[in-house]
Amino acid sequence: MPKSVRVLVLNNYPLDEVWDEVKRGDKPDHHLYGINHLADMGYDVRVVDGTAARRVATLARWLHRLRNPVPLGALARQSAAWQALREGDVIYAPCGEELTSLAYLRALGLLNTPLLALQHHALNQGRLAGLREPWIRLMVRGLDACPALSTRAMQQINQRCPQGRPKSVVLPWGPDAHYYPRAQGPGQGMLAAGRTGRDFVTFALGATQAGVAAHIIGLPGPWLAARSRFSAQVQIRTPEAGRVFGYPEMMGAHLAARAIAIPLDDSQVSLAGLTSLVDAMAIGRPVIMTRNPFIDLDIEAQGIGRWVAPGDVDGWAVALRWFDQNPDAAQAMGARARALVDGPDWNSLAFARRIETLLAGLSRAA
Template sequence: MKVILVNNYSMTAQWEFWLKENYQCPSHHLWGATTLPKYGIHVDILPYEKYSLLKKISQKLKIFGDLDQQLRILFLNSEYDAVYSGHHLTTALLAFLRAIGIFKKPIVAIAYQSFQKKLSSQLYTKLFLKGHDKLFCLNNEIKDHLKDEFDIPAHKLEILEWGTDLPYYQVKNINHEDEAECSSRLILSIGKTYRDYDTVIKAFSQINCHLKICAYGNSLFSDTSGLPSNISIIEKSLSWQEILAAYQEAYAVAIPLNIRQDKPYNAIGLTTLLEAMSMGKAVVMTSNQFVGIDVEKQRIGIFVEQGDVQGWQQAISYLLEHPDETREMGNRARRLCEEKYNLEVFTSRLSELLKDVLRSQVL
């Protein structure tokens, strides 16, 4: 079986980075491209950009997805058994053409967000999403929302939980009980997509503990002047080894989210959550049911409501005051990744789903 992989960001850049690092970095952001071959599925990655004009048109007319990639696929489709999209909005036009019988190859896509229920989004899903042969939803919440609110047929929706390339997340045991003061413990907050760093900065101004924020792009911060001495912000892009070192150093991980009202059904924060879990770290996270992992039910962390400064103070203070429980939260998180949220489990399930789609074309 041979598939062509596209996404809403450059898969070729991810692949080249992986090669540059001599395979010594995680590859889960390639969505199975590095691991599917062991299941007899060859993956070719379509270069992200060829025609800049089509890219610009796509940015203006987002409802059609990435026209640059999709129109090139129209001339390549005979070479592949299926189109595999890492983002279900990227292949919107192809899905429409598939629905009306023009595009003949099956199309499958990862779905990690849904939409507000309104006339425009209902029309959009009917025209541009239902044409996918399968949508691989990262969790039940997204699957149920697409099915119940937008009437996407249940047989087109499958659960495909993501996971990290676990061997590259090396856990080192740190005895936090030996630390003399809470102030010597480090809370790490990392990431740049839909982050609410203003709230967590306000919270840590009243906590005797060091907060390190790693976020490439200073537009995330409304005002960084006069920061308390216990808060440091790293605004440069970090290498994989630097990211790994930051996680290893951390006592726990903070994931403050800004869940926008116009985009409330989105698995934002999932990448950082999975990385923290892989590193065996307890988390404090803005509540987001669409991330698909209930950190409190799984006893791996604490949820805080969006914008709740006092809630952040209470949650971080609880972890600092209970080092044994914090360590156990981290241990449970790591075990969850070993059992479920890892690239091997993801790829095994993905390979089954892809082969099922191809078999259904033969019947």
């Protein structure tokens, strides 16, 4: 395959800006979903910017207000990609839903450019799922490849494919192996940080029951109403309005902790917690995590952490107390986690190579 294949990239956040952050050392490169490595491999990577498609963006907002049940994806970016079709040989969406409308066109024979969409979460969920299902099936028919970040998501895609013609495989999403400082010593206290689907209340109550030091870094929200039930050993830090904690700042908190806690709401539909998991692995800290069926990596089987059932305060107390009382074992778990990152499967370069294999196949078939 010639290495001049042009890849148009659509994403739900501005990858060109993230790429600049990665180059400056402000962020690890796994948030680019392989496009920097694709460029290093010789691909002509072009991030699609949909900000100029103002009329389409206005239409999308209008349809959203009407609660349109038909999934459409990001219309402005897809419109920009449509106008740039002559500049691309393949279209890649790290957030698969970005390609929904283009996939409809491909299924109907109105688009010749191959589509690769990465699926993160459940394919069809929530209210009006029955009304959406025919459109979801049309979307899957129009995608040339739809890899997934979990086995459950992969199965949901392949169940909608013709028998014997699956379009999805699992691609493990690991961290940037070169970005993170390495943990030194066992650390102290337990850190819980993150944004999506977090159950900080259960974690804090577990830490209070266990009598261990805990640190929560999270966005303000209803969970703070339970603060009076937390012990003085549970420290809480929330960013000021309009400010976020960057990676360099967050890494200091990770390095200081004994273990990284990832307390989650009871979700059966998303990959919430995956980013925090790979951050902990890369630094070399063990994890305590609410069990999530969309997370493929078995932290207990790998010897890098412990699972807790959703909403289980007692379970959190037991796990937190164990890590507090077993610093050497906790440090060994963290070392095993880092060894996975240094291995052949769980890092951003390995992920990019798998994406490249799929892109190469699509470009040859085009």
